[in-house]
Amino acid sequence: MKKSIFLFCLACFLSFTFIISPCNAQQKKDWPVKGVTIGAAPIGGVYYVWAGGPAKVLGEKMGIPASVESTGGPVHNVQLVNNKELHFGMVTAAPAYEGWTGTGWAKGKKYQNIRAIFPMYTTYFQMYALKKSGIKSIKDFNGKIVGTGPVGGTPATYWPMIIAEAGVKPKKIVNASSSDLDNQLKDGLIDANGQSVGLSWGLISATETTHDIVVIGVEDDIATRFIKKHPDFAKGIIPKGTYKSAPNDIPTLTVWNFMVTYKDMPADFVYEFTKQIFLNKPLLVSVHKSAVEVEPKNILYSPIPLHPGAIKYYEEIGIKIPKELKQ
Numbered sequence: 368m369k370k371s372i373f374l375f376c377l378a379c380f381l382s383f384t385f386i387i388s389p390c391n392a393q394q395k396k397d398w399p400v401k402g403v404t405i406g407a408a409p410i411g412g413v414y415y416v417w418a419g420g421p422a423k424v425l426g427e428k429m430g431i432p433a434s435v436e437s438t439g440g441p442v443h444n445v446q447l448v449n450n451k452e453l454h455f456g457m458v459t460a461a462p463a464y465e466g467w468t469g470t471g472w473a474k475g476k477k478y479q480n481i482r483a484i485f486p487m488y489t490t491y492f493q494m495y496a497l498k499k500s501g502i503k504s505i506k507d508f509n510g511k512i513v514g515t516g517p518v519g520g521t522p523a524t525y526w527p528m529i530i531a532e533a534g535v536k537p538k539k540i541v542n543a544s545s546s547d548l549d550n551q552l553k554d555g556l557i558d559a560n561g562q563s564v565g566l567s568w569g570l571i572s573a574t575e576t577t578h579d580i581v582v583i584g585v586e587d588d589i590a591t592r593f594i595k596k597h598p599d600f601a602k603g604i605i606p607k608g609t610y611k612s613a614p615n616d617i618p619t620l621t622v623w624n625f626m627v628t629y630k631d632m633p634a635d636f637v638y639e640f641t642k643q644i645f646l647n648k649p650l651l652v653s654v655h656k657s658a659v660e661v662e663p664k665n666i667l668y669s670p671i672p673l674h675p676g677a678i679k680y681y682e683e684i685g686i687k688i689p690k691e692l693k694q
Contacts, residue, residue: 395633395635395636397633397636398431398633398635398636399431399454399636400430400431401432402431402432402433402434403425403431403432403433403434403454403455404433404434404435404436404453404454404455405418405421405422405433405434405435405436405453405454405455405456405457405626406436406438406443406444406447406448406453406455406456406457407435407436407437407438407444407457408437408438408439408440408441408457408517408520409437409438409439409440409517409520409544409545410437410544411544411545411546412440412516412520412544412545412562412564413564413565413568413569413655413657414440414457415435415437416654416655417457417487417488417565417654417655417657417658418435418457419435419654419655420650420651420652420653420654420655420658421433421455421626421644421651422434422435423650423654424640424643424644424647424650424651425640427650428643428646428647429639429640429643436453438453438456438519439517439518439519439520440516440517440519440520440521440523441456441457441458441459441462441463441519441520441521441524442462442466442472442519442520442521442524443519444456444457444458444627445458445462445463445466445478445481445627446466446478448480448481448627448628448629449466449478449479449480449481449629450480451480451629454628454629454632455484455626455627455628456481456626456627456628457487457624457625457626457627458481458624458625458626458627459490459521459563459622459623459624459625460599460622460623460624460625460668460669460670461521461524461525461597461599461600461622461670462521462524463481463483463625463627463670463671464599464670464671466478466481467479467481467670467671471524472524480629480630481627481628481629481630481671482627482628482629482630482632482671482672482673482674482675482677483625483626483627483666483669483671483672483673483674483677483692484625484626484627484628484637484640484641484644484673484674484676484677485625485626485641485644485645485661485663485666485677486623486624486625486660486661486662486665486666486668486669487623487624487625487626487657487658487660487661488565488623488624488655488657488658488659488660488661489565489603489621489622489623489624489657489660490521490563490564490565490621490622490623490624491563491564491565491566491568491584491603491605491619491620491621492522492525492526492529492561492562492563492584492585492619492620492621493561493562493563493564493568493571493582493583493584493605493619494513494526494559494560494561494562494582494583494584495552495559495560495570495571495574495575495580495581495582495583495612496552496558496559496560496580496581496583497552497553497558497578497579497580497581498578498579498580498581499579500558500559500581502558502559502581502583503581503583504583504586505529505530505533505535505583505585505586505589506533506534506535506586506589507535508530508533508535508536508537508558508559509535509536509537510536510537510538511537511538511558511559512537512538512539512540512541512556512557512558513526513530513537513539513540513541513557513558513559513560513561514540514541514542514543514545514548514551514552514557514559514560514561515527515540515541515542515561515562516542516543516544516545516548516561516562516563517542517543517544517545518542520563521563521622522561522562522563523542525563525597526540526561526563527540528593528597529585529589529593529620532589532592532593532596533586533589541557545560545562545570546570548560549570549574552574553574553578559583561583563622565624565655565657566605566606566609566657567609567610571610571612572610575610575611575612579612580612581612582605582610582612582613582617583617584605584617584618584619584620585618585619585620586618587602587618590602590618590619590620593620594620599622599670600620600621600622601620601621601622602618602619602620602621603618603619603620603621604616604617604618604619605617605618605619623665623668623669625666625669627671628674630674632674632676633676634674634675634676634679635676636676637674637675637676637677638676638677638679638680639676640676641676641677641680641681642680644661645661645663648661663681663684663686664686666681666686666688667686667688667689667692669692671692672691672692672693672694673688673692673693678692678693
């Protein structure tokens with residue numbers, strides 16, 4: 368009888384341990400164990416899809432529930448993470464740099480509570496127009512109505528500046544979600560739809576199956592002038608064949624994307640999150656193929672300082688972090 372009672376108690380103990388241990392084996396008391404938020408962009412955009420990868424890593428590999436939040440995009444994510452209204456945020460290099468330095472969109476206010484954790488992927492500035500519009504380049508935008516994504520996003524912030532660098536003046540710039548703008552393009556309400564996303568952009572791939580379109584980048588001369596004013600940008604190529612409507616290489620502008628958090632997020636938590644991201648890269652790629660660019664060495668492209676927990680991981684694997692990224 369005593370043996371039966373002992374075995375029953377042991378079974379209960381082991382069952383209880385099995386239930387709780389997967390989620391709590393490596394967690395520390397100051398970790399956000401009740402769940403974290405990841406600021407992405409409007410539903411339907413690449414950011415919103417991409418964020419599902421890190422959310423899975425947090426949930427499945429670290430036992431911490433993570434929710435993906437729809438936001439206006441990188442500018443809003445800088446603001447929200449800086450104010451601790453989000454635990455993590457996805458940002459592009461240029462908006463993060465301007466937030467840190469108080470330049471550009473930040474208009475003198477510095478957002479220096481943010482810290483980079485890991486590199487995500489390269490963003491390519493892309494536009495498309497219906498072939499019947501006659502538009503072949505952003506130099507053809509005089510008097511046209513152009514969509515540039517939602518307010519607060521990287522494209523809404525920088526496409527108007529790029530177009531201005533081309534020396535043309537559209538009739539109107541329209542801001543809305545990319546899917547809404549795609550519908551407006553098909554209905555003839557706008558003339559071109561632009562974004563800054565990884566390759567390939569799903570909307571172009573989908574739209575070109577039903578409509579004849581032209582894929583538009585940023586010509587070399589415009590890109591050269593723009594980069595002189597915005598050194599966080601770089602030239603890039605949309606390779607031929609990326610879209611059936613792009614039989615040749617298309618020159619454009621590119622900028623890196625990063626995951627950020629606030630500086631006093633527990634260092635051991637950020638260290639473990641960073642480590643798990645790289646250990647589970649195949650999971651990230653299964654969510655969005657642009658995650659093939661998630662490589663530790665690419666953290667050196669960060670325009671803002673890194674979180675101490677992330678620095679610990681990179682230095683452990685032999686990456687020398689320059690002093691300007693240690694603040």
